[in-house]
Amino acid sequence: MPTKKIRVLIAKPGLDGHDRGAKIIARALRDAGMEVIYTGLRQTPEMIASAAIQEDVDVIGLSILSGAHNTICPQLMALLKAKGMDDVVVLVGGIIPEADIPAMKKSGIAEIFLPGTSTQDIIEFINKRLAVGT
Amino acid sequence: MTDKSKVQTEIATPAAPASPVSPRRPSSKEKSWEQDTLKPTLEKSPERRAEFTTISGHPIRRLYTEGDLQDWSPEKDLGSPGEPPYTRGIHSTMHRGRLWTMRQFAGFGAAEDTNARFRYLLAQGQTGLSTAFDLPTLMGYDSDHALSEGEVGKCGVAISSLADMEVLFDKIPLANVTTSMTINSPAAVIWAMYLAVAEKQGADWKKLSGTLQNDILKEYIAQKEYIYPPEPSMRLVIDTFEFGVKNTPKFNPISISGYHIREAGSTAIQELAFTLRDGLEYVEWGMRRGMDVDAFIPQLSFFFNAHNDFFEEIAKYRAARRIWHKAMVERYKSKNPRSWALRFHTQTAGCSLTARQPYNNVVRTAIQALAAVLGGTQSLHTNSLDEAWALPTEFAATLALRTQQIIAHETGVANTVDPLGGSYFVETLTNEVERGAWDYIHKIDAMGGMVTAIERSYPQREIAEASYRYQMEVDRKDKIVVGVNDFVTKESPLEILQIDETVAHRQAERLRKLRAERSQAEVDRRLNSLRTAARGKENLMPFIYDTVKVYATLGEICEAMRDVFGTYEEVAIT
Numbered sequence: 001m002p003t004k005k006i007r008v009l010i011a012k013p014g015l016d017g018h019d020r021g022a023k024i025i026a027r028a029l030r031d032a033g034m035e036v037i038y039t040g041l042r043q044t045p046e047m048i049a050s051a052a053i054q055e056d057v058d059v060i061g062l063s064i065l066s067g068a069h070n071t072i073c074p075q076l077m078a079l080l081k082a083k084g085m086d087d088v089v090v091l092v093g094g095i096i097p098e099a100d101i102p103a104m105k106k107s108g109i110a111e112i113f114l115p116g117t118s119t120q121d122i123i124e125f126i127n128k129r130l131a132v133g134t
Numbered sequence: 135m136t137d138k139s140k141v142q143t144e145i146a147t148p149a150a151p152a153s154p155v156s157p158r159r160p161s162s163k164e165k166s167w168e169q170d171t172l173k174p175t176l177e178k179s180p181e182r183r184a185e186f187t188t189i190s191g192h193p194i195r196r197l198y199t200e201g202d203l204q205d206w207s208p209e210k211d212l213g214s215p216g217e218p219p220y221t222r223g224i225h226s227t228m229h230r231g232r233l234w235t236m237r238q239f240a241g242f243g244a245a246e247d248t249n250a251r252f253r254y255l256l257a258q259g260q261t262g263l264s265t266a267f268d269l270p271t272l273m274g275y276d277s278d279h280a281l282s283e284g285e286v287g288k289c290g291v292a293i294s295s296l297a298d299m300e301v302l303f304d305k306i307p308l309a310n311v312t313t314s315m316t317i318n319s320p321a322a323v324i325w326a327m328y329l330a331v332a333e334k335q336g337a338d339w340k341k342l343s344g345t346l347q348n349d350i351l352k353e354y355i356a357q358k359e360y361i362y363p364p365e366p367s368m369r370l371v372i373d374t375f376e377f378g379v380k381n382t383p384k385f386n387p388i389s390i391s392g393y394h395i396r397e398a399g400s401t402a403i404q405e406l407a408f409t410l411r412d413g414l415e416y417v418e419w420g421m422r423r424g425m426d427v428d429a430f431i432p433q434l435s436f437f438f439n440a441h442n443d444f445f446e447e448i449a450k451y452r453a454a455r456r457i458w459h460k461a462m463v464e465r466y467k468s469k470n471p472r473s474w475a476l477r478f479h480t481q482t483a484g485c486s487l488t489a490r491q492p493y494n495n496v497v498r499t500a501i502q503a504l505a506a507v508l509g510g511t512q513s514l515h516t517n518s519l520d521e522a523w524a525l526p527t528e529f530a531a532t533l534a535l536r537t538q539q540i541i542a543h544e545t546g547v548a549n550t551v552d553p554l555g556g557s558y559f560v561e562t563l564t565n566e567v568e569r570g571a572w573d574y575i576h577k578i579d580a581m582g583g584m585v586t587a588i589e590r591s592y593p594q595r596e597i598a599e600a601s602y603r604y605q606m607e608v609d610r611k612d613k614i615v616v617g618v619n620d621f622v623t624k625e626s627p628l629e630i631l632q633i634d635e636t637v638a639h640r641q642a643e644r645l646r647k648l649r650a651e652r653s654q655a656e657v658d659r660r661l662n663s664l665r666t667a668a669r670g671k672e673n674l675m676p677f678i679y680d681t682v683k684v685y686a687t688l689g690e691i692c693e694a695m696r697d698v699f700g701t702y703e704e705v706a707i708t
Contacts, residue, residue: 017358071284
């Protein structure tokens with residue numbers, strides 16, 4: 001069992017301001033005992049990567065509903081790799097066409113959660129993933 | 135942009151949902167029914183659950199009778215259609231006289247793509263246009279700005295200058311078609327572009343009819359597409375009111391919107407209360423500008439959500455009209471009946487659409503649309519079945535329009551005015567929703583108004599709380615979402631509309647050409663005049679119009695105002 005609390009950065013990249021999902025996830029993970037940092041709106045991949053380093057997080061959760069995922073995600077994954085942060089578990093939640101999912105997973109994104117996912121499923125995914133990883 | 139030092143997280147304080155349940159006095163007949171008929175039944179077979187609530191968590195009784203309407207007067211509380219307090223609708227004949235406007239929200243790609251969709255929808259019998267802009271446009275950035283990367287044409291149409299606007303409305307006569315534009319922070323700029331196109335077409339501004347969303351308060355509360363701080367943003371809104379009263383008397387300069395508040399997770403009562411309190415805020419800022427209330431209030435229009443809970447939604451629309459009438463007459467001493475009648479557009483709830491089993495969304499949307507019609511809407515957008523995945527395909531958008539046409543022409547529900555009027559349940563629920571909304575309105579009054587309430591994150595916190603509560607109910611299966619947390623099956627993906635990056639390239643090329651061909655000196659001169667005016671107190675609409683006419687871009691104009699007004703950053707609440 002990990003003794004230290006799981007640290008999660010919830011981020012809202014891009015210009016979209018629809019933050020209902022991001023806020024629900026942030027609160028649900030916190031209620032599940034994780035340490036959650038919410039970046040607020042309109043974060044560039046650079047801002048997210050440096051926040052992840054500064055906060056020394058285990059997980060980054062991105063909420064993307066605007067269709068900009070194919071631009072944002074590869075940029076963030078490249079930055080994380082360049083900064084030696086490729087062990088961070090990156091999750092994406094939001095409106096992602098199913099056809100885009102295989103390429104996203106190939107780029108290193110651990111999981112994509114589509115609309116309708118329960119908060120419990122996300123909590124379990126993170127707990128399992130980090131229990132195996134450490 | 136938020137930097138690390140400004141990151142803040144706060145845990146919302148739990149608040150109990152407002153439950154303004156009516157006191158009741160059951161008749162002796164009802165009491166004996168409870169004893170003789172109900173009790174034995176309950177003993178034999180208990181009800182499905184101990185408590186029933188609406189999707190918003192509002193308690194619903196087993197049965198409503200005259201016992202629930204003891205203090206209710208048909209003359210005072212219901213009245214007649216077209217007369218105060220407008221519970222039954224704002225027109226005496228309602229949809230018998232004229233059907234609601236079928237106004238499907240559309241926009242994607244570049245201007246020519248959306249122009250083609252507009253013309254297709256009009257050819258299918260749609261009666262008004264409604265424009266969706268992409269995120270860069272909504273945030274006041276040109277398509278070639280660094281922050282626009284990956285977002286151009288994705289959530290709506292990309293409009294960076296008058297040149298794009300000319301293409302958007304090419305061969306669409308603005309004198310005859312009413313157009314709604316969903317734009318907020320840069321609303322004055324987009325409206326100026328629209329007016330410039332109308333002028334070029336030779337349309338008389340005095341006859342132009344349509345709606346600008348222009349509701350900045352709900353951006354701070356819910357949708358978060360703001361640029362400037364509240365004070366200068368409100369100034370821009372009031373500038374459009376003033377300009378509209380003088381120049382475009384048939385155009386609604388604002389659509390005060392509850393839609394996005396609901397989409398952010400509010401309850402029905404919160405949607406109603408925050409929207410109407412926003413409305414009162416705009417009225418008060420207009421009055422402070424020195425405008426006569428009855429000169430500008432008749433041009434204010436509203437926009438509500440139509441969610442799943444059928445009767446709660448109908449009660450919400452009926453209560454909205456009653457509250458607005460009361461507020462106009464009692465608070466602002468309005469003398470003009472046109473100021474008293476709340477006119478509204480409705481959109482079915484995007485947040486109720488499911489990605490799983492998407493064809494179920496057709497059914498949800500039809501029922502939500504029916505609630506809007508029974509609630510007396512003036513115009514309606516029905517969502518497409520595929521919108522939990524992407525912007526709609528032409529097939530899905532057509533089916534959504536057909537849904538409205540079936541309600542209008544086949545079901546018979548539009549053949550009589552307020553068919554639910556007098557129902558014990560609907561009247562009680564209308565009373566309760568009204569009471570719950572007044573409670574919030576008074577709380578916000580006590581804080582000093584909506585701008586202060588927003589700065590204290592009060593509505594934001596209430597909404598976040600309600601949204602979390604609902605999600606937990608869904609996760610626990612207290613509330614069932616068909617195809618999501620029950621009745622789940624595996625299915626194959628839908629065919630969806632994909633917007634590729636060629637739109638962004640087309641836009642960038644068009645902007646390069648525009649900047650090369652226009653008179654840069656004239657653009658600079660007019661942008662400077664706008665900056666100077668922004669530092670003073672003048673109405674900015676004429677200055678914005680001047681910059682638009684010489685093809686200054688949306689990004690340049692918004693940037694000029696950013697120079698003067700600064701930008702807004704919220705305190706993030708989770």
